[in-house]
Amino acid sequence: MAWDFSTDPEFERQLEWMRAFVREEVWPIEAVEDRLTQADLDRINAPLQEQVKKRGLWAAHLPPELGGQGFGQVKLGLMNEILGTSIYAPPVFGCQAPDSGNSEILALAGTPGQKERWLHPMLAGELRSAFSMTEPDTPGSDPTQLVTRAQRDGDGYVLNGHKWFTSNGSIADFLIVMAKTDPDAPPHRRASMFIVPVDTPGVNIVRDVPTMEHPMERFGVLGGHSEILYTDVRLGPDALLGGEGEGFLIAQKRLVPGRIHHCMRWLGMARRAYDAMCERALYRPVKHGLLKDTQTVQAWIADSAAEMQAARLMTLHAAWVMDNHGSSAARTDVSMIKFFGANVLHDVVDRAVQIHGALGYSGDMPLEMLYRFARHARFVDGADEVHREMVARHALRAYEAPADGVPSEHLPTRREAALRKFESVLNTIQSPA
Numbered sequence: 300m301a302w303d304f305s306t307d308p309e310f311e312r313q314l315e316w317m318r319a320f321v322r323e324e325v326w327p328i329e330a331v332e333d334r335l336t337q338a339d340l341d342r343i344n345a346p347l348q349e350q351v352k353k354r355g356l357w358a359a360h361l362p363p364e365l366g367g368q369g370f371g372q373v374k375l376g377l378m379n380e381i382l383g384t385s386i387y388a389p390p391v392f393g394c395q396a397p398d399s400g401n402s403e404i405l406a407l408a409g410t411p412g413q414k415e416r417w418l419h420p421m422l423a424g425e426l427r428s429a430f431s432m433t434e435p436d437t438p439g440s441d442p443t444q445l446v447t448r449a450q451r452d453g454d455g456y457v458l459n460g461h462k463w464f465t466s467n468g469s470i471a472d473f474l475i476v477m478a479k480t481d482p483d484a485p486p487h488r489r490a491s492m493f494i495v496p497v498d499t500p501g502v503n504i505v506r507d508v509p510t511m512e513h514p515m516e517r518f519g520v521l522g523g524h525s526e527i528l529y530t531d532v533r534l535g536p537d538a539l540l541g542g543e544g545e546g547f548l549i550a551q552k553r554l555v556p557g558r559i560h561h562c563m564r565w566l567g568m569a570r571r572a573y574d575a576m577c578e579r580a581l582y583r584p585v586k587h588g589l590l591k592d593t594q595t596v597q598a599w600i601a602d603s604a605a606e607m608q609a610a611r612l613m614t615l616h617a618a619w620v621m622d623n624h625g626s627s628a629a630r631t632d633v634s635m636i637k638f639f640g641a642n643v644l645h646d647v648v649d650r651a652v653q654i655h656g657a658l659g660y661s662g663d664m665p666l667e668m669l670y671r672f673a674r675h676a677r678f679v680d681g682a683d684e685v686h687r688e689m690v691a692r693h694a695l696r697a698y699e700a701p702a703d704g705v706p707s708e709h710l711p712t713r714r715e716a717a718l719r720k721f722e723s724v725l726n727t728i729q730s731p732a
């Protein structure tokens with residue numbers, strides 16, 4: 300019987316190397332981030348990326364024929380837990396979102412020509428990409444309602460639409476755009492994906508939208524979320540990714556494993572907040588001792604440890620289901636970890652801010668930044684409500700309403716049935732004289 304929580308020793312050595320490397324080489328970037336341009340960051344990253352490549356850990360999410368490692372989701376999950384500790388780690392390991400997901404899309408649906416032109420240079424770090432689906436005027440939680448339109452024109456298409464929150468759009472070389480090709484098809488067959496170089500006439504990157512994460516307006520830096528207007532953008536036939544109407548099918552294949560990586564990254568982030576919380580508990584005096592001596596703080600530490608452990612095991616289990624039974628079999632598990640993990644991240648960071656008081660609220664600690672960053676986890680990648688709905692629908696399929704309207708556990712009804720069942724035994728029991 301296989302029921303094993305251990306990590307293969309050889310892979311554990313890789314993880315140990317990653318932990319030390321990310322902490323010593325990548326975390327320091329955070330402390331000077333406000334002074335770095337994208338070009339500075341690229342210069343810092345280049346030698347680090349070489350080390351990662353030598354170690355055989357570059358773009359590990361891809362299959363071996365594309366330079367990845369073919370690790371499977373459990374190993375990728377464990378790697379992402381470490382990468383999640385810093386937003387600067389994924390680019391060093393060749394798995395920066397949305398490039399990582401887009402490379403999977405291109406690997407999955409791209410023609411040999413598209414792979415040659417877009418995928419290989421992206422994997423070599425020469426091109427950057429973005430994924431442009433969400434629109435300001437339609438619900439991202441139900442992308443079947445999107446209105447951006449790609450209309451056939453000769454052997455190509457003309458694209459018109461308004462998108463926003465296209466992450467890294469302002470530093471991308473090309474965009475993968477989701478647009479409606481057949482408004483009359485069944486909802487999940489209406490949209491297609493297109494490769495759109497950013498310098499195509501009609502593509503207007505209006506701005507990077509200020510967010511909770513970056514409240515000050517800025518432009519052209521890693522982590523910006525672009526608003527983009529597509530006006531009469533003419534695309535050749537080589538722009539279409541996969542078949543017409545296959546947009547959602549391709550997106551689904553990309554999103555399910557991507558959610559496992561996100562959840563593990565959130566745990567890496569939560570762990571950083573947790574470590575800060577535990578450290579603070581050990582030295583900060585309160586009225587009758589240290590913070591660690593108060594029941595409230597003990598409860599925060601214990602609850603956080605338990606919640607992170609639960610989220611970790613659930614996520615690794617979902618990864619295991621995906622590795623062993625495929626992505627469709629893991630869909631409910633993945634929905635469960637999405638909303639559970641997002642809330643664990645939020646609650647652990649919130650407690651870490653609270654225990655630090657003014658220091659936690661200040662920019663002298665990374666906690667306020669983590670808190671602002673963590674907030675989006677509860678609605679991106681499918682809002683928590685949508686995932687909860689999906690889990691509940693799936694769970695309820697195993698149940699039936701009682702035909703007579705009496706609950707199965709109704710005690711008087713069960714007692715009556717039990718009296719009938721044990722009638723012969725009960726009749727032989729003599730009542731006391």
Ligand SMILES: Cc1cc2nc3c(=O)[nH]c(=O)nc-3n(C[C@H](O)[C@H](O)[C@H](O)COP(=O)(O)OP(=O)(O)OC[C@H]3O[C@@H](n4cnc5c(N)ncnc54)[C@H](O)[C@@H]3O)c2cc1C
Nearest residue numbers: 430431432433438439440464465466675678679682684685
């Ligand atoms: C940091 C960040 C990065 C992003 N990166 C990208 C990107 O690279 N590319 C891209 O295309 N998009 C990106 N997005 C957009 C993201 O995918 C959307 O924000 C998300 O899909 C939610 O869509 P919406 O914002 O339109 O909210 P809506 O769909 O309008 O939903 C708003 C709220 O309504 C509620 N709700 C929705 N549906 C239901 C339901 N069925 N039941 C109950 N309540 C419900 C939920 O509370 C939800 O939070 C990013 C967003 C953020 C914040």
